[in-house]
Amino acid sequence: MTRPIGYFVHHQGRGHAERAAAIANALPGDRPVVLFSARADIFPPLAANVSVRTIPSLFEAVGDEPFGLANAPTPSSLHCAPLGWKSITHAVAAIATWFDTAQPALFITDVSAELAQLARIASVPCVSVLQHGDRSDPGHMAAYESGLGILAPYAPSLEQPGRPAWMLAKTHYAPGVGVEIDAIGRDAARTALGLPLDAEIVVVIAGGGGTGTPATPLTLGARAEPDALWLTIGSVEQEWHATAPGNLKHLGWVDTPALYIAAADRVVSSAGNTTVHMIAAVGRPWIVVPEWRYFDEQLWKARMLDRAGAATMLDHWPSHVGAWTQAWARAASLDLSQQRALFDAHAAQDVAAWLLRVADAAWKSPGIAAAPELAAVDHLICESLS
Numbered sequence: 001m002t003r004p005i006g007y008f009v010h011h012q013g014r015g016h017a018e019r020a021a022a023i024a025n026a027l028p029g030d031r032p033v034v035l036f037s038a039r040a041d042i043f044p045p046l047a048a049n050v051s052v053r054t055i056p057s058l059f060e061a062v063g064d065e066p067f068g069l070a071n072a073p074t075p076s077s078l079h080c081a082p083l084g085w086k087s088i089t090h091a092v093a094a095i096a097t098w099f100d101t102a103q104p105a106l107f108i109t110d111v112s113a114e115l116a117q118l119a120r121i122a123s124v125p126c127v128s129v130l131q132h133g134d135r136s137d138p139g140h141m142a143a144y145e146s147g148l149g150i151l152a153p154y155a156p157s158l159e160q161p162g163r164p165a166w167m168l169a170k171t172h173y174a175p176g177v178g179v180e181i182d183a184i185g186r187d188a189a190r191t192a193l194g195l196p197l198d199a200e201i202v203v204v205i206a207g208g209g210g211t212g213t214p215a216t217p218l219t220l221g222a223r224a225e226p227d228a229l230w231l232t233i234g235s236v237e238q239e240w241h242a243t244a245p246g247n248l249k250h251l252g253w254v255d256t257p258a259l260y261i262a263a264a265d266r267v268v269s270s271a272g273n274t275t276v277h278m279i280a281a282v283g284r285p286w287i288v289v290p291e292w293r294y295f296d297e298q299l300w301k302a303r304m305l306d307r308a309g310a311a312t313m314l315d316h317w318p319s320h321v322g323a324w325t326q327a328w329a330r331a332a333s334l335d336l337s338q339q340r341a342l343f344d345a346h347a348a349q350d351v352a353a354w355l356l357r358v359a360d361a362a363w364k365s366p367g368i369a370a371a372p373e374l375a376a377v378d379h380l381i382c383e384s385l386s
Contacts, residue, residue, distance in 0.1 A: 019110070119146075266331065
């Protein structure tokens with residue numbers, strides 16, 4: 001019997017779904033893989049052995065939930081665990097029932113500390129995906145301790161300080177897993193996008209968190225460089241006092257962000273996982289401004305990018321031209337090889353092979369090794385009998 005592999009995929013953003021699909025598609029075709037997610041439409045094309053099972057969201061109320069339970073305190077070992085939500089009950093029941101009927105070899109969670117603990121309680125081997133941020137709380141640590149392995153979708157050089165040795169010992173690093181980049185030159189990318197070949201182009205990758213990247217700091221940067229073309233892709237928040245110069249163009253959401261990165265001379269971005277690895281794979285003078293995220297995820301990722309010499313981190317958006325000038329001077333001195341080292345085009349295949357090793361080791365009968373002192377005694381006994 002080939003035991004299947006289960007995989008919980010958070011439906012917010014695209015990074016979780018992209019890396020889950022890449023890893024699942026890299027697993028052998030005779031290994032069934034079931035992806036559990038609140039949305040089935042977020043995944044790239046999947047292999048024949050990979051299926052999606054839609055479950056209710058673990059994080060959003062559906063309909064009227066009991067108001068009387070809303071103020072029940074959450075224990076420190078959990079994060080999102082409201083009481084009385086039928087949607088959560090149904091989602092947990094669906095996964096637990098699958099555990100019982102499928103007898104999976106492994107369950108991966110990307111990301112839910114609660115489901116990692118559920119797998120352990122249900123006696124199912126689990127691997128948790130590790131993201132940047134302050135995750136030393138009891139809930140996260142319980143998930144990491146209970147798992148057989150930890151998957152970090154970034155390079156070892158971006159690991160933040162303070163991780164316990166036991167965590168690092170069972171962590172597999174997968175730089176840029178799920179991010180696909182077609183190698184294309186700057187001029188070819190500009191030709192494909194209809195951009196001028198002789199212009200200095202700054203691409204700002206505006207984040208999708210909150211209301212978007214503020215437009216006003218970008219007007220300051222663009223106005224200070226009238227001979228450069230500034231392009232934004234993504235969500236931008238307009239403000240009444242922003243006076244946009246003619247060399248600043250807001251393009252909104254685009255289908256080919258990697259093409260715009262390839263076309264750029266310089267890049268400004270948030271610290272989202274997919275964005276970070278798309279830029280790193282190409283290599284450009286780079287300013288990173290972290291957005292607010294739970295557990296300071298982007299703040300820590302930006303710090304580690306700066307520490308690794310891969311990007312210039314700013315704590316907040318520049319409020320005057322001088323701040324832009326200083327940041328660009330730092331970005332110009334970056335060693336772009338440090339960026340490209342953060343991306344591994346074969347990361348998905350390496351993760352798939354590692355997961356199979358973890359699963360095989362989990363179900364293999366453990367060998368009993370003699371203690372060193374007993375082995376020495378055995379050796380003496382054998383010598384005396386010879």
